[in-house]
Amino acid sequence: MHSQRYFFPAAALVCCAVSVLRPAAAEAESVKALQWEINADKLTRLENPARIVAEGHVELIKLQKTAADRKKGRSARWNDLLGEDAGQPEEEQRPADSGSSKAVPQISENAAAEADEAGPRMVSTVMTTVKADRMLYNMDEGTVRADGKVFIEIGPDQLKADGGTVNLKQETGSFENAAIIRQYKDMHLEGQKIEKTGELTYHIEDGWIITCKLQDGETPPWSFKAAEADITDGGYAYLKHATFRIKDVPVLYTPIMILPAKRSRQTGFLFPLVSMSDRNGFGMELPFFINLSPSADITLYPHYIANRGFMAGAEGRYALDQGGKGTLMANFLSDDLKAEGSRTYTDQERYWLRGKADQEFGEWTTRLDIDLVSDRDYLSEFDLGRTGLTLSDRYYLEQFGRGLQDRTTDQRTNSLKALRSWGNGMSLRASLTGVDDLAEGENGSAALWKLPEIEHNGRLTVYEAVKTDLSWSTDYVHYWREEGVGAQRLDLYPKVTAAVPLLEQRLNGSVTAGLRNTAYAIDGNGDAAWADSDTENRLLGILQSELSTLMRKDFGTAGDGWSHVLRPFLKHTYVTDDDKNLPQFDGVDSFGDQNSITYGINNFFTVSGIKRNKEEFERDYGYVKLQQSYDLRSDAGDEPFLPIELRTAWYPTSSMIFRYETDLNVYDDGFLRHFAEGDYRSWRGDIFSLDYLYYKNIYKDTQGGSDTSSVRLSALVNLMYDFSAGYSLEKSLEDSITLKEKVSLVYHPACWAVELGAETTPDNEQITIMFQLANIGAPFGVDF
Known part of the structure; x- marks a missing residue:
């Protein structure tokens, strides 16, 4: 029919x-x-x-x-x-006999x-x-x-039922043995009777609620069962005589319960974090989320620590538009536990303030970074949960593309930067930089602040026939410190670069000539060595030349092959010497007096092929860069060769990365530095990361100190039966001290997860338990 x-x-x-x-x-x-x-x-x-x-x-x-x-x-x-x-206009369509073949009339202008x-x-x-x-x-x-x-x-909801009545005028209804799926967070609502009381509001009798996907006929791993429930659009789920059930077994009863049923964010408590440690004793953090508006919210992190007192914490977020967002986090503790052993803090008022913000003002892009901490030990002692360094760093890296500074950094930089660029190669950058110096007084002088720094860069083509460019870098900075020498410095560095075609373009050559003038207005600021200093000026001449060639060889076929690009180069750099007594703030001040030849060879590898979906691809496979410099100055002595620099990387798959860097002194010192990094992420979500760092202290025989050698390891493996295991390690190898070691076991079936973690530091052992339900209080996820 x-x-x-x-x-x-x-x-x-x-x-x-x-x-x-x-x-x-x-x-x-x-x-x-x-x-x-x-x-x-x-x-x-x-x-x-x-x-x-x-x-x-x-x-x-x-x-x-x-x-x-x-x-x-x-x-x-x-x-x-x-x-x-x-197609045919809607109003022209008519029901027709199934065998009709009438042509659709065309409409003229x-x-x-x-x-x-x-x-x-x-x-x-x-x-x-x-x-x-x-x-x-x-x-x-x-x-x-x-x-x-x-x-x-x-709209966004789906309703299934055995039967029901629908009022077409009021768009309401009543349904028997019904289930509702709210698509915005996969919330399931089921009941013996469900009444649709408004556009997206419901009343449920003898039903239950779960906030994650379920297969038809599947028993929920957890649920909230209620005698009655009212679901309000833009509001909450109000439950009466509710029980929290695991596999349909009641484990908790409450006469009234409120759950997030809103399509938007809502104010309410998040799931707590419970911990137990040797140093801190029992601890519990109970976050409370406050929804201020669709574009702003606040989360409070009250944290009770038995042996230390009450730690207050807060996080504020806003998102104005695609180019404007920010997050500020703060913690404060009046510590009842005094410093012992290797702990260095002297003030019991402990705090950490950090934040980042990105904002665009017309053509200007601004970046704000804040990192203020009370003492060196804070970041190691309170690295727990969302307010700890590990998860805070991960959050900022994901949301802003830049993370927080390492926990061992004593001089913590705070900055406000504004940048504008033009299509002709010019840019203007202005910044204010302050430093929170945790080692103040230990190194003899306070940290340098930049109040402000203004930098302008540009490039113009002055002669197209031989590819001649005029470029410049202009930098003004006011260096200020609480104690010790400071200065206002203006650095002007214009240069002209001309390409030199050689041997019918088989060789690429270029010559650069420039002048660099740096002017100082010096402020001794109590430093006796600069008491009589006022102004200084340094003028340097720079001449650089480079000769290189580029060779490429393709192997295999277009559908399955690889390519090797080889670039040997030879470069000469000459900078005049201006033997003046200048304050040393950064690399600009030490620039000068160079006469060296640098030679090297760069290798780049790519692979290409055809994916299973017959789509062609080409990706980087790795590189090997090798170079060394020879000092031509007369005072180079018997050791004119500078260290050999090796930089290499290998990308065997798109999900695996290996990098290695080293500097080799060809004389008695041997290897000066090693850095190795390996990262892997499987299609199952398994993660493995290993970092190794070594620095040789060539001055330890005369100035003391020791070499630096450390390793960092982290892994996450998805096991069978919805289990995952995590492990992380930070260890100082030169003194065989384990800075931090953590083991985690997570059970994460559909709709919920529980994590058991054990963490060890040199003076503390800690156990944490975190429990999460999907879409209740916070997005569902597992963090290590």
Whole structure:
């Protein structure tokens, strides 16, 4: 049997079996009408009272008709040029016999213009869909009774039921043995009876709630069961006589419970963090989330630590637009535990303030970074949960693309930067930089602040025939410190670079000539060595030349091959000597007195092929860079060769990275530095990371100190039966001290997770337990 259809406004009677009731004519762009359409294998009309019985694959659709601009419709006739079928206007469509083959009439420009004068063209949009095996429509009451596999799509929600009644006028209803899935966070609502009380609001009797996906017929791993529940759109789920159940076994009862059922963020408590350690004793953190607006929120982190007192914590976030966002975090503790052993803090008022913000003001891009901490030991002692360094660093790195400074950094930089660039190669950068010096007084002078620094860079092509460019770097900075020498410094560095084609472009050559003038206004600021200093000026001449060539060889086939690019180079650098007594702030001050030749060879490797979906690809496979310099100055003595520098990387797969760097002194000192890094992430989500760092202290025989050698290891392995195991290690190898070691075991089936962690530091052992439910309090996830 062919499908039959009825069209009817929500409050109107159907006059005949197959008809369309249209709204009256109105002004273009303003005509809107709501209309219901019913499709079924069989439609039967009954009288007294007037009813329609629909049977077999019944589908009830709510349509909204909106006036369309015919001129805009004609502007879309690009589909004619593309060879696409523009389709038939909605109001021209009519139910027809199944065997009809009538051609669709074409509308001319004149006919379209006449139609514009006659009235607007209507376009239909599906708003709601109701499906069932059988429906009974009562025309007088405007209600529909649906039975057998009832399915309704209502905006972002889906409703399934064995049967129910729908009021088409008020768009409400009552359903038996029903389930609702709220798509925005996969919230499942089930009940013996569910009443749809508003557009997206419900009342549930004898039902349960779970906030994650379930397969049909699957027993929920956890749920909230309630005698009654009211779900409000833009509000909460209010439960009466609620029990929290695990595998349908009740473990907690409460007469009233409020759960987040909002499509937007909501104020409320997040899940707690519980810990136990030798040094701190029992601890509990109970976060509280406050939703200020759709673009701003605050999270409070009250943290009770038995042996230390109450730690207050807060996090504020905002997101104004795509180019403007910020997050500020702060913790404060009046510590009851005094420093012992290797602990260095002297003030019991412990704190950590950190934050980042990105904002665009027209053509200007700004970056704010804040990192203020009370003492060296804070970041190691309180690295726990979201407010600890590990997770805070991960959060800022993911959200802002730049993380926090290492826990061992004594001089913690705080800065505000503004940058503007122009398409012609010019840029202007201004910044303010302050330093929180945790080692103040230990090195004899305070940390340097930059208040402010302004840098302008640019490049212009002055002679296109031989590719000659004029570039410049202009930098002004005011160095300030609480004690010790400071200065205002202006550095001007213009240079001209000209390309020198050689041997029919087989060799690439370039020559650069420049002048660098650096002017100082020195402030002794109590430093006796600079008491009589006022101003200094340094003028340097720079001459650089480079000769290189580029060779490439392809191996294999276009569908499966690799390429090797070889670039040997030879470079000479000469900088005049200006033997003046200058303060040393950064590399600009030590620049000068060079006469060296640098030679090396760079190798770059790429692989190409065809993916399984027959898409071609080409990616980096690795590189090897090797170079060394020879000092031509007379005072180089018997050791003119500088260390050999090796930089290499290997990317065997797109998910695996290996890097290695080293500096080798060709004389007695041997290797001066090693840095090795390996990272791997599998398709299952397994993670492995290993970092090794070694620095040789070549001055330890005369100035004391020792070599630096450390290793960092972290791994996460997904085991069977929804278990994951994590391990992380930070160890100082030169003195065989384990700085931090942590083992985690996580059970994360669908909809919830529990993490058990054990952490060891030189003076503390700690155990933590974290429990999370999907979409309750915070996004579901597991962190290490």
